[in-house]
Amino acid sequence: xxxxxxxxxxxxxxxxxxxxxxxxxxxxxxxxxxxxxxxxxxxxxxxxxxxxxxxxxxxxxxxxxxxxxxxxxxxxxxxxxxxxxxxxxxxxxxxxxxxxxxxxxxxxxxxxxxxx
Numbered sequence: 510x511x512x513x514x515x516x517x518x519x520x521x522x523x524x525x526x527x528x529x530x531x532x533x534x535x536x537x538x539x540x541x542x543x544x545x546x547x548x549x550x551x552x553x554x555x556x557x558x559x560x561x562x563x564x565x566x567x568x569x570x571x572x573x574x575x576x577x578x579x580x581x582x583x584x585x586x587x588x589x590x591x592x593x594x595x596x597x598x599x600x601x602x603x604x605x606x607x608x609x610x611x612x613x614x615x616x617x618x619x620x621x622x623x624x625x
Contacts (some may be wrong), residue, residue, distance in 0.1 A: 537562045548577030556584040589620045
């Protein structure tokens with residue numbers, strides 16, 4: 510099917526990464542940082558480092574995964590959320606309003622997906 514995406518993953522047996530990984534130099538040498546909702550604490554660390562180095566931060570999130578999730582999203586320059594999460598997170602009744610509520614001057618894109 511054209512225009513769709515599927516991500517398969519299995520967290521069975523996953524132990525996570527060290528809190529100080531990857532090293533700041535690795536993040537600072539990247540052209541873009543991609544994060545998701547699975548480890549918000551480590552993503553927040555990486556996003557802070559990336560933004561301090563003017564590196565764009567892309568995020569694809571599906572649920573609030575940590576108390577400091579709002580701060581994490583504030584560092585994101587390119588935000589992608591499914592409609593069910595975007596509307597719940599913003600309190601808006603439709604995806605278009607949620608996208609508008611998620612927009613900020615620091616963002617380059619807000620995408621709310623409405624696929625099945």
